[in-house]
Amino acid sequence: MKEKNNHKHAKRYGMVIDLDKCTGCGSCMVGCYSENNVPFKTDETNKLDSINWIQVYKITNGKPFPNTEVCYLPMPCMQCDGVGKHGHSPCVSVCPAVATDYDYETGIVSQIYTRCFGCRYCMAACPYHARKFNWWDPVWPADMEKYLSPNVSPRMRGVVEKCSFCFHRYQLARDKAYYEKREELKENEYQTACAEACPTGAITFGDLNNKSHAVYKLKNSPNAFRLLERLKTNPKVYYLSNKRWVRRAGDNYLAHEEPAKIKQKVNQHH
Amino acid sequence: MKETPLIPAGVKRCSTWQFSLWMTAATAVLAWGVYAMILIWWKGLNQTNMNDAYGFALWIWADLAIIAIGGGAFFSGFLTYIIGKKELKNIINFAVIIGFICYSCALLILAIDIGQPLRGWFIFWHANVHSMLTEVAFCLSCYFAVLTIEFIPLILENPKLNKKPFLHHLSHNMHGIMAIFAATGVFLSFFHQGSLGGVAGVLYGRPFAFREHIFIWPWTFFLFTWSAAACGPCFTILVTWITEKITRKKLVKQSVIQLFAKISGWMIITYIIAKTIDTVYWAFVTAPGMGFTLMDFYASPTYNIGILFAEIVLCGFIPGLILITKRGRENSFLLMTAVILAVIGVCLNRWVMVLQVMAVPVFSFNDWYTYWPSWQEVATTVLPVAYGIIVISLAHRYLPVFPQEKELNPID
Numbered sequence: 001m002k003e004k005n006n007h008k009h010a011k012r013y014g015m016v017i018d019l020d021k022c023t024g025c026g027s028c029m030v031g032c033y034s035e036n037n038v039p040f041k042t043d044e045t046n047k048l049d050s051i052n053w054i055q056v057y058k059i060t061n062g063k064p065f066p067n068t069e070v071c072y073l074p075m076p077c078m079q080c081d082g083v084g085k086h087g088h089s090p091c092v093s094v095c096p097a098v099a100t101d102y103d104y105e106t107g108i109v110s111q112i113y114t115r116c117f118g119c120r121y122c123m124a125a126c127p128y129h130a131r132k133f134n135w136w137d138p139v140w141p142a143d144m145e146k147y148l149s150p151n152v153s154p155r156m157r158g159v160v161e162k163c164s165f166c167f168h169r170y171q172l173a174r175d176k177a178y179y180e181k182r183e184e185l186k187e188n189e190y191q192t193a194c195a196e197a198c199p200t201g202a203i204t205f206g207d208l209n210n211k212s213h214a215v216y217k218l219k220n221s222p223n224a225f226r227l228l229e230r231l232k233t234n235p236k237v238y239y240l241s242n243k244r245w246v247r248r249a250g251d252n253y254l255a256h257e258e259p260a261k262i263k264q265k266v267n268q269h270h
Numbered sequence: 271m272k273e274t275p276l277i278p279a280g281v282k283r284c285s286t287w288q289f290s291l292w293m294t295a296a297t298a299v300l301a302w303g304v305y306a307m308i309l310i311w312w313k314g315l316n317q318t319n320m321n322d323a324y325g326f327a328l329w330i331w332a333d334l335a336i337i338a339i340g341g342g343a344f345f346s347g348f349l350t351y352i353i354g355k356k357e358l359k360n361i362i363n364f365a366v367i368i369g370f371i372c373y374s375c376a377l378l379i380l381a382i383d384i385g386q387p388l389r390g391w392f393i394f395w396h397a398n399v400h401s402m403l404t405e406v407a408f409c410l411s412c413y414f415a416v417l418t419i420e421f422i423p424l425i426l427e428n429p430k431l432n433k434k435p436f437l438h439h440l441s442h443n444m445h446g447i448m449a450i451f452a453a454t455g456v457f458l459s460f461f462h463q464g465s466l467g468g469v470a471g472v473l474y475g476r477p478f479a480f481r482e483h484i485f486i487w488p489w490t491f492f493l494f495t496w497s498a499a500a501c502g503p504c505f506t507i508l509v510t511w512i513t514e515k516i517t518r519k520k521l522v523k524q525s526v527i528q529l530f531a532k533i534s535g536w537m538i539i540t541y542i543i544a545k546t547i548d549t550v551y552w553a554f555v556t557a558p559g560m561g562f563t564l565m566d567f568y569a570s571p572t573y574n575i576g577i578l579f580a581e582i583v584l585c586g587f588i589p590g591l592i593l594i595t596k597r598g599r600e601n602s603f604l605l606m607t608a609v610i611l612a613v614i615g616v617c618l619n620r621w622v623m624v625l626q627v628m629a630v631p632v633f634s635f636n637d638w639y640t641y642w643p644s645w646q647e648v649a650t651t652v653l654p655v656a657y658g659i660i661v662i663s664l665a666h667r668y669l670p671v672f673p674q675e676k677e678l679n680p681i682d
Contacts, residue, residue, distance in 0.1 A: 038446065048321035048639075060633040088400070089473035096403040097392040117392045118315070118385020120325035127475035127632040129323060133385065135316040157314050158385025165432050227434075228632065230560050231475050249634050252561030262561075 003040060012081070012107040013165055014208040014236030015195070016218040017074055019246055021202035024072030025207050028054050031197025034078075034147075035166060037154045039138030048208075051132040053077070053163035054194050061245045071246045074203070076194065077130040077163035078227065078235030079109050091122035091131065096192050099160075107208075107236060108165050116159040127228055131162045165205075166192040187213050208236060225250045225259075275430050278670045282519075282681055289667060296659045303653025306646040307382055308487045316387055317646045324628045332467055332651045333379045334620035336372040337410075338494070339613055341502025343369025343417060344459035347452035348499075349533060360526045364513075365506045366420045371661050373414045375654035380407075382650055402468035409462030416455045420448065428668050460495050467494025470623040478562040478567050478630040479623065481552060489548050491624065496544065500537035501616035503530050504589070504609040511606060513666060519679045521672040528599045531609065535593025538612055542586035545619075549582065566630075570638040573626050581622065585615025648649040 032038060032053045044050050051150045054076040061069040077267035083090035087102035089109050099115035100122055102108075123131045136156040140148070148154065151168040155161045173190040177183070185205050196207040218224065219238045225247045241247055249258050275284050284292075291550065310317045318325045329592060346365040349355040381387055393407045426441035469486025470479040480486040508525055514521050553564040569577040589608035592598035598607050628638050643651075665671050 017606065046321075048551055057635065090473065093400050094469075094472065096394040096398050096401040096405065096407065098395075098398045099392075102488075115396060116386070117389035119383070119393075119403065119467070120385070121401070123322060123325035124513075125473050125475055132322050132327060133315070136314065156386075159383075228475070231477070231632075233475055252566075252632075252634050254558060254561060254563060257561070264352060 009211070010104055010107070012236060013037045013170075013190075013206070013216055014079065014107070014210040014219070014226065014238065015076070015192070016204045016215045016238045016240060018202045018204075018218075019071050019199045019241040020240070020243070021075060022056075022074060022198075023200060024056055024058060024070075025199065026056055027197045028074050028194035028203060029056060031193040035149060035152070035193035036164070037138075037148045037152050038161075039134070039136075039154070041136065048128065049132065049133075049135050051161065053132075053244055059121055059249055060248070061243075069243065069245070071241065071243065071249075073239070074194070075128060075130070075227070076165075076192075076237060077109065078128050078237045079107060079163075079165060081107065081234035081236065083232045083234070089127040090127065094121045094125045095141075096121065106165075106167075106170060108167055108170075109162075109164050110167065111160065112163065113153065113155045113159050113161065118158040118160065120160065121264055127231060127233065131160050133159060133160050142185065153175070169193075178222070187257075225263065227251065229263065232266075276428065276668050278427075278429055278668070280681060281670075282679065283667050284517075289663070293660065293663060296656050296663070297569070299656035300568060300653060300660065303656060305527035305650045306649035307653065310382055310650065313388060319544055319642055319644040319647065320643070324625075326624050326628055327600050327641055328625075328643040328647045328651055329379050329383045331621050331624045332654070333342065333376050333383070335617040335622060336379075336654060337376050337463065337466060338498045338616045338620055339502055339505035340369045340372025340376075341459065341463060341498030342504075342506035343372075343420075343502070344413070344452075344455045345499040345537075346506065346530070348456045349421070351449040351452035355529065355533075357529055360672070360674050361506065361510065361522050361530060361668075361674070363424050363595065364510060364522075365503075366417060366424070367665050367671065368506055368509055370414075370417045370421045371654070371658040373410065373417055375657060376410065377414060379654070380410075384623050402465045402472055404467065405464055405465035409458045409465065413455055413458040413462055416458060419444070419451050420455070423448070423666075424669055424671070427670050455656040463495040463498040464491040467491045467623075470627055473627070476627050476630075476632065477557055477562050479546065479627040480556065480560075482556060483555055490585050493545055493616075495540070496537070496541040497616050497619060500534060500541045501612045503534040503537075504612040507531060507534075507609050508606075509662070510518070511609070513662065517666065519675070521675050521678065523674050523678065526674075527605075531593050531599050531605060534612070535590055535599075535608070538572075538586065539594055542582060542590055545586065546582060549578070567626075570629065572640075573629055573638070577618070577622060581615055583617050585611045585618060589615065613670070628646060629668045 008224050017063055031090055033040065036053055038051055038053055041050060043151055054074055057073040057075055057138055059071050059073055062110055080089040082090065087104060090100055091100050092102045092109060096116060096119060097115055099112045102224050120133055123133060132156050134157050139153055170190050173185050177185055192205050195203040204214050204218055206215040208219060210216055218240065221240055223240050224238045230251055239250060251259065253259060253262065343363045346358050346362045350358045350362050381390060384390055393404060398402045423441040423444040426437045431437050432441065460682035469487055471490030473479045473482040481490050483489065507530060510522055557564060568578065589611040592604050592608035598608065631638055
């Protein structure tokens with residue numbers, strides 16, 4: 001947070017998730033678990049204390065059969081830019097030990113596991129429930145330890161963890177580009193595990209500031225929306241849906257309010 | 271009863287066997303809490319029923335509540351040494367002891383609550399100046415040091431210790447400069463009580479907690495300090511009353527209690543008016559701006575609108591009005607009813623600002639979150655009560671806590 005946003009070519013990595021394409025298969029979650037050494041319990045029935053960096057929610061239009069409609073909503077960390085897009089994300093500004101920080105070069109919110117002392121204030125601050133606490137020591141079946149990714153450090157009991165937009169992949173891509181004497185990364189050089197694992201191509205990942213990246217165009221779609229935009233968290237994960245009720249479910253509205261008008265007002269304000 | 275050199279002269283205390291029995295019962299409860307505490311430190315926070323939605327739970331409430339009700343220490347110091355209400359010298363020793371108990375417990379609870387207790391010092395070493403919790407940690411620790419300094423001269427007044435010339439003079443000189451520590455305590459308390467309010471008020475991702483602000487401080491910052499100054503004295507009066515009932519003697523003159531209660535009453539009334547204005551603005555401006563109506567926050571069977579009524583009217587305006595009227599203060603039943611209601615009110619406010627914040631769903635498609643503490647959480651929350659009973663019992667038996675005790679209870 002001490003760093004100033006003075007990078008000439010600062011990136012704003014983000015995601016656009018097409019909810020009309022998502023089948024709720026959970027491949028994104030599986031891909032993320034194996035990519036990021038996310039620990040799991042023997043019994044995963046209680047989802048409130050299990051760890052996942054991306055969680056697929058099931059939402060409905062609330063109407064009885066035969067008018068029921070279902071939508072699956074994958075939710076990673078929103079990598080919020082915070083009020084005024086200054087990097088004061090809800091979690092970053094509250095962490096007492098700077099164990100979570102906003103990277104002005106990429107717009108990614110980091111989590112420093114060896115710095116976190118487990119106060120969980122960031123979890124209280126995050127309206128997306130994107131942050132998970134290690135209530136137990138991580139334990140993998142004996143043979144599985146050999147398959148852990150060497151690029152991501154496993155976390156210890158008593159600390160918070162969350163989606164990093166596979167930041168280690170960004171670092172590897174940067175290393176490769178540096179070796180090849182390149183400044184810029186190509187769009188396909190840095191992709192998250194969930195985006196790659198999605199069988200229907202519902203998840204598109206890239207630099208939201210880069211006009212040549214697919215996410216740039218997709219986020220400007222009239223059907224694009226972000227979750228809880230009215231809280232001014234400025235998330236970098238966008239969603240697409242043709243269904244009005246899905247777009248409305250993404251935020252809270254008073255009975256008389258029209259989401260499109262509110263969205264316009266919020267964006268003008270930002 | 272046979273006099274012992276440890277007991278102050280001119281006062282009557284219960285027999286050793288009675289005292290031992292009492293202390294054994296309190297120690298047994300304390301041991302239960304300590305066992306749970308060790309279990310949590312050894313096995314981790316999986317011993318609790320907290321979860322990813324309920325990251326703040328019973329302990330954080332207990333922490334905030336005991337800091338609020340321990341506010342009698344700083345406010346009585348402010349009134350005695352800075353405003354010049356000398357009559358309150360007759361209760362300030364006890365207020366300091368209660369404050370010491372509350373703040374030492376608050377620090378202990380924080381040490382139990384964090385997932386990596388051995389890294390607790392990171393909050394000082396890697397401090398994030400933007401975080402309200404950092405402000406809490408610094409001010410809380412400093413104020414605890416101030417309370418310890420305020421408590422030391424009283425400990426040194428124990429007859430046995432006071433016989434040592436060095437300790438006698440140390441105690442005397444510390445008393446002489448106590449106004450400086452009282453002023454420091456007031457300054458530190460303003461910030462830590464306030465920053466505890468700020469902890470919830472800055473959460474702009476949580477519409478139930480978020481409040482508008484001046485500079486960096488949300489309104490809850492000021493309301494928390496105000497409410498602690500208002501209701502802390504009520505807790506001091508309540509514990510004094512309980513101590514009087516248990517020891518079966520009057521320890522503080524009623525005129526002192528009534529003066530303290532009167533000031534507290536005016537503080538409660540002004541606080542609750544400010545709280546009402548804050549609630550109205552939040553309900554009709556802040557929350558609708560985020561897409562919520564007031565009733566969205568009270569749509570659960572547990573967290574219904576009755577909570578708001580209880581906090582503002584039942585435990586706010588009613589005790590405030592009783593305490594500002596002479597007739598209310600002079601009627602002991604009404605006085606104690608008001609005192610108890612005020613203490614409940616401030617504890618309820620802290621409960622709401624911690625547990626209800628976690629319970630309220632932010633997504634339109636989520637349901638209310640529920641939580642029930644584990645026995646380990648209950649035991650570690652009861653621990654401070656047992657510890658408080660032990661410290662007060664020891665202090666009352668061996669230290670001249672109440673200057674008016676001899677006069678009110680002459681020994682033939």
